[in-house]
Amino acid sequence: GENVEQHPSTLSVQEGDSAVIKCTYSDSASNYFPWYKQELGKGPQLIIDIRSNVGEKKDQRIAVTLNKTAKHFSLHITETQPEDSAVYFCAASPNTNAGKSTFGDGTTLTVKP
Amino acid sequence: EAGVTQSPTHLIKTRGQQATLRCSPISGHTSVYWYQQALGLGLQFLLWYDEGEERNRGNFPPRFSGRQFPNYSSELNVNALELEDSALYLCASSLARNTIYFGEGSWLTVV
Numbered sequence: 001g002e003n004v005e006q007h008p009s010t011l012s013v014q015e016g017d018s019a020v021i022k023c024t025y026s027d028s029a030s031n032y033f034p035w036y037k038q039e040l041g042k043g044p045q046l047i048i049d050i051r052s053n054v055g056e057k058k059d060q061r062i063a064v065t066l067n068k069t070a071k072h073f074s075l076h077i078t079e080t081q082p083e084d085s086a087v088y089f090c091a092a093s094p095n096t097n098a099g100k101s102t103f104g105d106g107t108t109l110t111v112k113p
Numbered sequence: 114e115a116g117v118t119q120s121p122t123h124l125i126k127t128r129g130q131q132a133t134l135r136c137s138p139i140s141g142h143t144s145v146y147w148y149q150q151a152l153g154l155g156l157q158f159l160l161w162y163d164e165g166e167e168r169n170r171g172n173f174p175p176r177f178s179g180r181q182f183p184n185y186s187s188e189l190n191v192n193a194l195e196l197e198d199s200a201l202y203l204c205a206s207s208l209a210r211n212t213i214y215f216g217e218g219s220w221l222t223v224v
Contacts, residue, residue, distance in 0.1 A: 034212070034213075036215075042217055042218075043117075043203050043215035043216050043217045043218045044156070044203070044215045045215070046212060046213075046214065046215075049212065089155065089156065097161070099144055099146040099158075099161055099205060099207050099213045100146075100158060100161065100169065101158075101213070102158075103155045103156040104155065105154070105155040106155055
């Protein structure tokens with residue numbers, strides 16, 4: 001089955017700095033890669049996703065890059081703000097079913113004012 | 114548009130009892146997924162229901178079960194509760210197995 005590894009497990013940055021979270025996956029059949037943000041006591045919220053036919057996708061301060069050859073993808077957050085503090089999960093799934101995603105273990109991002 | 118709703122928000126049960134958690138998907142979504150998130154851990158896939166049928170289950174014992182109703186809402190049942198079942202149970206829904214949207218979760222505490 002699919003195995004997703006996520007690094008780092010914790011990340012602390014100063015407000016205004018950039019944050020990068022990296023994930024690797026093992027199953028070459030995976031071609032849908034969403035990222036979720038989970039605030040304390042809440043369910044995960046989809047913040048950005050990318051499909052394998054695209055190498056990069058950007059949405060305001062958030063971008064995701066995908067390297068299918070190397071089987072890794074990354075989340076980039078620029079100009080971080082305290083409200084970006086949360087746990088971020090990456091996931092990988094076959095296009096046939098996004099709900100059967102395999103999730104990384106999460107990265108706790110702390111943005112210090 | 115209403116998102117995925119789950120109830121109850123919190124539930125406390127005694128070891129050996131049964132717990133029932135409920136989920137209403139986003140209107141128009143036909144697939145419902147259940148995940149377990151133990152404290153400090155990642156999300157573990159539990160069950161997938163689509164069009165009223167169980168389509169797949171994760172690596173969990175049979176005492177984790179559920180069903181999907183004709184209106185696409187779903188319930189998760191956990192029998193013979195064990196202490197390690199204490200976790201946040203998340204429901205998610207999707208249309209045609211596309212992007213999934215999570216609810217806020219139900220906290221289950223087993224004492």
